[in-house]
Amino acid sequence: MGVTGGIAAYKAVHLVRLLIKEGHDVTVVPTEGALRFVGLPTWEAISRQPVTTSVHDDVARVRHVALGQNADLVVVAPATANTIASMAAGLAGDLLGTTLLATEAPVLIAPAMHAEMWRHAATQANIATLRSRGVHLVGPADGELAGGDAGPGRMSEPEEILAAAQALLAPGDLSGLRVAISAGGTREPIDPVRFLGNRSSGRQGAALAAEAAARGALVTLVAAHVDAAVLDAVEHPSVVVVHVGTAAELAAAMKDASASADVVVMAAAVADYRPREAADHKLTKAEGGLGRIELVENEDVVAALATARSQGRAPAGQTIVAFAAETLPDADDRRERARGKRERKGVDLLAVNLADAEHGFEKSHNAVEVIGEGGAVIAEASGTKRQVAGAIWNAVLGIR
Numbered sequence: 409m410g411v412t413g414g415i416a417a418y419k420a421v422h423l424v425r426l427l428i429k430e431g432h433d434v435t436v437v438p439t440e441g442a443l444r445f446v447g448l449p450t451w452e453a454i455s456r457q458p459v460t461t462s463v464h465d466d467v468a469r470v471r472h473v474a475l476g477q478n479a480d481l482v483v484v485a486p487a488t489a490n491t492i493a494s495m496a497a498g499l500a501g502d503l504l505g506t507t508l509l510a511t512e513a514p515v516l517i518a519p520a521m522h523a524e525m526w527r528h529a530a531t532q533a534n535i536a537t538l539r540s541r542g543v544h545l546v547g548p549a550d551g552e553l554a555g556g557d558a559g560p561g562r563m564s565e566p567e568e569i570l571a572a573a574q575a576l577l578a579p580g581d582l583s584g585l586r587v588a589i590s591a592g593g594t595r596e597p598i599d600p601v602r603f604l605g606n607r608s609s610g611r612q613g614a615a616l617a618a619e620a621a622a623r624g625a626l627v628t629l630v631a632a633h634v635d636a637a638v639l640d641a642v643e644h645p646s647v648v649v650v651h652v653g654t655a656a657e658l659a660a661a662m663k664d665a666s667a668s669a670d671v672v673v674m675a676a677a678v679a680d681y682r683p684r685e686a687a688d689h690k691l692t693k694a695e696g697g698l699g700r701i702e703l704v705e706n707e708d709v710v711a712a713l714a715t716a717r718s719q720g721r722a723p724a725g726q727t728i729v730a731f732a733a734e735t736l737p738d739a740d741d742r743r744e745r746a747r748g749k750r751e752r753k754g755v756d757l758l759a760v761n762l763a764d765a766e767h768g769f770e771k772s773h774n775a776v777e778v779i780g781e782g783g784a785v786i787a788e789a790s791g792t793k794r795q796v797a798g799a800i801w802n803a804v805l806g807i808r
């Protein structure tokens with residue numbers, strides 16, 4: 409990733425973070441000018457790689473061409489008018505210049521400059537030259553510029569540049585697939601300050617969403633109560649988050665999203681019951697309203713989605729995945745329960761995991777077995793929730 413000397417260099421720090429979060433290895437090549445805006449230690453810390461700007465450092469490893477030769481993609485963000493001119497002329501005066509000349513990988517630039525500089529005939533001619541050589545552009549956006557000006561020239565947002573970069577790298581194996589995922593624990597109100605909830609953190613559902621987006625899917629994530637940090641980590645241009653509270657709200661949002669989804673994954677911990685009535689004021693001990701709460705059953709959302717599918721109210725070939733967190737200590741018993749649940753709910757795949765003090769809820773790791781047609785265990789996965797998510801998506805692709 410080349411970073412050149414514009415004020416938008418500070419936004420490029422976030423882009424490096426996003427690229428790394430998506431699992432890419434990023435080497436930052438700042439120009440001398442870029443280092444006047446954001447210093448070398450920041451680039452090294454954020455990219456977790458050594459950073460140099462000069463062709464004369466680390467000559468033993470011929471870095472001046474190696475970086476370009478080894479890259480799968482070169483991104484230049486921000487790309488200043490000066491850098492765009494250097495690229496058009498094929499100048500190799502610094503490490504970024506040599507990297508750009510040595511690479512056969514796709515090149516993506518995110519221009520950033522004042523509107524006048526962008527509109528200038530010289531810049532436009534340089535852009536036309538770069539385009540004719542196959543260089544890809546993202547932006548510039550129209551908006552507020554440094555120094556209070558406005559107009560075209562603003563660097564695109566890091567999320568947008570990330571999406572363009574991802575599209576240029578091998579298109580994911582979930583490319584174009586529309587998926588609806590529920591995550592987190594529902595909360596059923598007792599009164600304005602109390603609720604019936606559960607220990608789901610939403611981590612597994614969030615990991616499924618992040619993994620799907622990274623592999624090219626368009627994701628609707630219906631989030632019941634999910635830890636804020638967990639949700640932040642899913643930020644991606646292809647993920648739309650719909651916030652819900654109760655099981656009924658989750659049901660409505662999932663029915664809506666599933667009506668146009670190719671794959672539906674119910675990773676949320678949905679309350680099976682809710683208080684018959686939520687009090688409109690905080691209940692007091694004196695009233696006696698808390699000692700006994702009458703519960704009524706909630707709809708089984710995933711079963712309803714399977715029914716909708718069987719009645720043709722879903723895209724043809726829709727795949728439905730459910731989860732089951734079981735506390736039965738014996739793996740055979742858990743599997744048997746999971747087989748029954750899969751049949752009862754009418755889903756294609758059911759991912760079953762052990763939920764006890766060490767496993768499942770609120771943990772960063774998970775271990776699941778995926779039950780498929782006829783009750784067969786078609787996949788097993790353990791590791792981080794992101795790794796488990798990867799295995800579940802592989803299992804989905806395996807049956808589609």
Ligand code: CTP
Nearest residue numbers: 674676678679680707708709710730731732733
């Ligand atoms: N589920 C759902 N709607 C509910 C309850 C659960 O859609 N009202 C979904 C969950 O999101 C999960 C799957 O059903 O994908 C299994 O949840 P679980 O609570 O294990 O199933 P239950 O039917 O509640 O089974 P149990 O008898 O074990 O409580």
